Amino acid sequence: MLAADRYQRIVELIDENGSVLVSDLVAEFGVSRMTINRDLDHLAGIGSLTRVHGGAMSAVETGDPRSRHCLMCGTETGGRTAMTLFHEGGTQSQACCPHCGLMLVSEHADVTAALAQDFIGGQMVSIRAATFLVAPDVTVCCVPTVLCFEERDDADRFSRGFGGTLMTWEEAQADVRDHMTLTKEGTEV
Amino acid sequence: MLAADRYQRIVELIDENGSVLVSDLVAEFGVSRMTINRDLDHLAGIGSLTRVHGGAMSAVETGDPRSRHCLMCGTETGGRTAMTLFHEGGTQSQACCPHCGLMLVSEHADVTAALAQDFIGGQMVSIRAATFLVAPDVTVCCVPTVLCFEERDDADRFSRGFGGTLMTWEEAQADVRDHMTLTKEGTEV
DNA sequence: CACAGAATGTAACGAAAGGTAACACCGGGT
DNA sequence: ACCCGGTGTTACCTTTCGTTACATTCTGTG
Incomplete structure (x- = not known):
C-alpha cells in the first residue's frame, strides 16, 4: 500500500467519523505507530485535519484549518484586524x-x-x-x-x-x- | 508486449484500484523497475495519472475539495480567484x-x-x-x-x-x- | 493534589525500498 | 552501415519506515 493511499483513507475516515485514533490506524494499515504519526503530521501540515493527542479530528469541526486564537494574547481572531x-x-x-x-x-x-x-x-x-x-x-x-x-x-x-x-x-x-x-x-x- | 499495451493496462489498473505500486507492475509485466518508472513518468506527463512515491494514483480527484477556506490566510474560498x-x-x-x-x-x-x-x-x-x-x-x-x-x-x-x-x-x-x-x-x- | 503506570509523541539511527542518471545493448527502420 | 527508440544494468542518492530510547500527556487511585 502506498503512503498516498493511507493519506486518502485517513481523510475518508475523518469525513465519515469526525475523528480517528492512532491505534485504530495502526491496526487498519498494519504499519508502525511512528508511521501513522508521520502521516497525521503531514496531513495536519496541509490543513486536511487537526492533530490531537492520540489521533486526529476534522479540521472544519475544530474551527478551521488553524487555531483561531491569537498566539500572543489568546483572544479570538477573525475580526477586522486579524x-x-x-x-x-x-x-x-x-x-x-x-x-x-x-x-x-x-x-x-x-x-x-x-x-x-x-x-x-x-x-x-x-x-x-x-x-x-x-x-x-x-x-x-x-x-x-x-x-x-x-x-x-x-x-x-x-x-x-x-x-x-x-x-x-x-x-x-x-x-x-x-x-x-x-x-x-x-x-x- | 508493447510499451503502449503496458500504458493501457496501467491506466486500467488505476481505474480499478485507484492506485498502483511500481513493485506490482514489475511483477505483472516482467520488466525492470526502470521501465515501469519511465512508463509512469510518461503517463504522468500526459496527465493520465499522478505520480507518487512508490507508484501512481488516479489523476482525477475523487473527494470534493476539503476545507473551503484558504490554507494561507483563512478567508473563504470559492470566489473568482480560487x-x-x-x-x-x-x-x-x-x-x-x-x-x-x-x-x-x-x-x-x-x-x-x-x-x-x-x-x-x-x-x-x-x-x-x-x-x-x-x-x-x-x-x-x-x-x-x-x-x-x-x-x-x-x-x-x-x-x-x-x-x-x-x-x-x-x-x-x-x-x-x-x-x-x-x-x-x-x-x- | 500527588503519584504511578499506561498510552502517546518525538528524535535519532539504520535498513530497505524507490528514484534517477549514465551507459550499454538490441532490434527495426532507413 | 548507421541512426534511433526502447530496454536493462549499474551505481548512487533520496525517501520511507521500523526500531529504540526517552519525553510528554493522559488517567485512575489514593
Whole structure:
C-alpha cells in the first residue's frame, strides 16, 4: 500500500467519523505507530485535519484549518484586524491585530511571511506592501493600537483625524522593540 | 508486449484500484523497475495519472475539495480567484487567490500540481500553462494582487488599463520570495 | 493534589525500498 | 552501415519506515 493511499483513507475516515485514533490506524494499515504519526503530521501540515493527542479530528469541526486564537494574547481572531503569520515549515499562527503580530514576529525568528487585514476594505495584505499606523487615537484591539492599510494614502487620511504615525513594517518593528517591550538589559544602544 | 499495451493496462489498473505500486507492475509485466518508472513518468506527463512515491494514483480527484477556506490566510474560498493545490498523495488544499497560492507552493514542497481560475472566463487553468499579472492596480482579494490568465494576451490587455507585470508561474514565485516574504538575514552566521 | 503506570509523541539511527542518471545493448527502420 | 527508440544494468542518492530510547500527556487511585 502506498503512503498516498493511507493519506486518502485517513481523510475518508475523518469525513465519515469526525475523528480517528492512532491505534485504530495502526491496526487498519498494519504499519508502525511512528508511521501513522508521520502521516497525521503531514496531513495536519496541509490543513486536511487537526492533530490531537492520540489521533486526529476534522479540521472544519475544530474551527478551521488553524487555531483561531491569537498566539500572543489568546483572544479570538477573525475580526477586522486579524493577521496570519507563516512559519518555516508551513505552520501558521494567528494574531488578533498588528500590535500582537509585531510582537510575535519579533519573538519568532522563523516567521517567513505574514498577512494583515486592510483596516478599510478588509482584504489581506502582505505586510511588506502595507503601511501601518502606529498609536492612533482609537482602540480597536490591543493597545497601543496598530492599524494596517493597503494604501499609504488611506493611512495618511485616517491619521488626519485620528493621529498616529505612519510606518512601514520594518519601522513599526523597530518601534516595537524600542517602546513596547520591556528592556531587561539596559545595555541597548 | 508493447510499451503502449503496458500504458493501457496501467491506466486500467488505476481505474480499478485507484492506485498502483511500481513493485506490482514489475511483477505483472516482467520488466525492470526502470521501465515501469519511465512508463509512469510518461503517463504522468500526459496527465493520465499522478505520480507518487512508490507508484501512481488516479489523476482525477475523487473527494470534493476539503476545507473551503484558504490554507494561507483563512478567508473563504470559492470566489473568482480560487486556486486548488494538489499535494502528493492526492490530498487537496484551497487558496483564495494566486497571491496565497504562490506563497503556499513556496512553503509546501509536496505540491505536485495546482489549478488557478482564469480571471476573465473563470475556467480552471494549470498554473504551468497560465500567465500571471503581478501587482496590478486593483484589489480583488489579497494584496499585492496576483491575477491568473489562461491567455498571455488577455493578461497583456488587462495590464494596459490596470498595470502590473506579466509573469510565468516560476517568475511570480521568484517575485514572491523577493518581495512578500520577510528577510531574516541580519548579521547572524 | 500527588503519584504511578499506561498510552502517546518525538528524535535519532539504520535498513530497505524507490528514484534517477549514465551507459550499454538490441532490434527495426532507413 | 548507421541512426534511433526502447530496454536493462549499474551505481548512487533520496525517501520511507521500523526500531529504540526517552519525553510528554493522559488517567485512575489514593
